[in-house]
Amino acid sequence: MIPKILLLLFNLIIYCFAQYEVDPNGYVMFCPCMGRFGNQAEQFLGAISFTRTLNRTLVLPHWIEYPPRSFTSKQVPFDTYFQVEPLQDYLKVILMKDFMIHIADSIWPKGKRYVFCYDAQAKENSDKRSCNAKDGNPFGPFWSHFDIDFDGDVFYRPLFYDISIADRWNAKFPSSEYPVLAFSGPPGTEERNIPIAKYFIYTEYIRKQVDEFLSKNQISPDTLLALHIRNGIDFERACTYTTENSNFFASAQCLGHKLEKGIKLTNEICYPSEDNILIQTENMVERIKPTVVYVAADGNPMIDEFRKLLGKKYNVKIIKYERPENQSLGEAAHIDLYILSIAEHAIVNCPSTFSAFAKRQRDIREKSTDFWGIENDKLTNEPKSDL
Ligand SMILES: *[C@@H]1O[C@H](CO)[C@@H](O)[C@H](O)[C@H]1NC(C)=O
Numbered sequence: 001m002i003p004k005i006l007l008l009l010f011n012l013i014i015y016c017f018a019q020y021e022v023d024p025n026g027y028v029m030f031c032p033c034m035g036r037f038g039n040q041a042e043q044f045l046g047a048i049s050f051t052r053t054l055n056r057t058l059v060l061p062h063w064i065e066y067p068p069r070s071f072t073s074k075q076v077p078f079d080t081y082f083q084v085e086p087l088q089d090y091l092k093v094i095l096m097k098d099f100m101i102h103i104a105d106s107i108w109p110k111g112k113r114y115v116f117c118y119d120a121q122a123k124e125n126s127d128k129r130s131c132n133a134k135d136g137n138p139f140g141p142f143w144s145h146f147d148i149d150f151d152g153d154v155f156y157r158p159l160f161y162d163i164s165i166a167d168r169w170n171a172k173f174p175s176s177e178y179p180v181l182a183f184s185g186p187p188g189t190e191e192r193n194i195p196i197a198k199y200f201i202y203t204e205y206i207r208k209q210v211d212e213f214l215s216k217n218q219i220s221p222d223t224l225l226a227l228h229i230r231n232g233i234d235f236e237r238a239c240t241y242t243t244e245n246s247n248f249f250a251s252a253q254c255l256g257h258k259l260e261k262g263i264k265l266t267n268e269i270c271y272p273s274e275d276n277i278l279i280q281t282e283n284m285v286e287r288i289k290p291t292v293v294y295v296a297a298d299g300n301p302m303i304d305e306f307r308k309l310l311g312k313k314y315n316v317k318i319i320k321y322e323r324p325e326n327q328s329l330g331e332a333a334h335i336d337l338y339i340l341s342i343a344e345h346a347i348v349n350c351p352s353t354f355s356a357f358a359k360r361q362r363d364i365r366e367k368s369t370d371f372w373g374i375e376n377d378k379l380t381n382e383p384k385s386d387l
């Protein structure tokens with residue numbers, strides 16, 4: 001009896017160690033320090049592509065949220081929202097917490113923690129060349145969350161993140177000397193064709209909440225039209241910076257990476273008027289006859305306007321997610337995103353990175369997606385192959 005227990009214990013110990021084997025090729029760490037979830041997810045694309053090319057392990061950072069009326073940011077573990085396992089099919093990953101607890105001490109001990117940036121950042125009243133990696137929010141709180149202080153800065157100029165082969169990075173920063181490449185910003189590349197949606201699978205924690213919300217309101221995703229309206233004040237301002245001849249945030253999703261769809265990025269695409277939102281929604285409702293219209297908006301969700309226009313005429317229910325008091329805005333956004341991802345039909349915002357996340361999720365589910373301000377038949381310009 002006793003030997004058996006010992007054996008079990010022994011196996012358990014082996015298992016625990018095996019699970020956190022050190023990757024001889026090293027690790028990549030970064031702070032998703034720009035923007036909210038949509039932008040952070042875009043930054044992941046670059047980080048994933050970069051890390052995979054180097055055949056290193058990506059340390060999955062915490063998501064950074066900005067609670068209203070708070071002076072600091074909040075760090076949310078990656079796996080609160082997304083499962084880790086599916087990502088492992090695409091590249092080597094480890095949660096930041098696991099890395100810091102099980103691996104950091106042996107290969108990245110205090111005293112040897114370097115931070116990487118392209119070049120020194122200018123700083124007032126200082127001649128010291130530095131990445132200033134922990135200056136300000138969210139930079140400081142992100143690293144401090146795991147008690148990380150940097151002992152030196154490494155400038156990787158003239159190398160770029162945009163790599164298709166690992167040679168130059170490995171020659172300059174071999175994993176034997178630099179087991180961890182910790183970047184003060186996202187190691188972003190222009191690589192956008194990563195089938196990432198397939199590997200970003202929501203956790204049970206989020207899915208369960210969505211299921212409960214849908215069943216409580218008797219909504220079936222099959223007859224659901226979901227809208228993402230990006231009408232907060234920040235976007236209104238941002239949209240004044242668009243130009244017709246270049247992409248803006250995530251607009252490549254509807255304009256094409258080289259603007260090959262020939263669509264001009266107008267203000268009605270970036271920040272559509274309420275009138276046009278109502279018109280486009282009504283056209284869609286008339287065409288597809290949903291039973292429910294779900295509205296996700298960061299500004300005015302226009303529920304009354306939708307109800308007045310559509311409710312009786314089309315016998316359609318207009319609904320939005322009601323966030324429980326104890327739920328953060330950041331988490332509630334994922335409820336919206338998941339519903340936007342699974343609804344049978346959706347109209348989303350072309351330049352919005354939040355919309356882009358939902359669009360990618362919809363693509364893998366083979367659901368079509370419309371954009372505000374763009375006629376659907378303009379979106380596909382693939383040559384007809386019925387010759
Ligand atoms: C990538 O690294 C792993 C070790 O983490 C190794 O087993 C694998 O062979 C490497 N792949 C390539 C293509 O070098």
Ligand SMILES: *[C@@H]1O[C@H](CO)[C@@H](O)[C@H](O)[C@H]1NC(C)=O
Nearest residue numbers: 209324325326327328331332
């Ligand atoms: C909020 O409260 C509900 C009910 O009391 C509980 O089930 C849920 O886990 C709480 N959510 C959070 C994020 O604390």
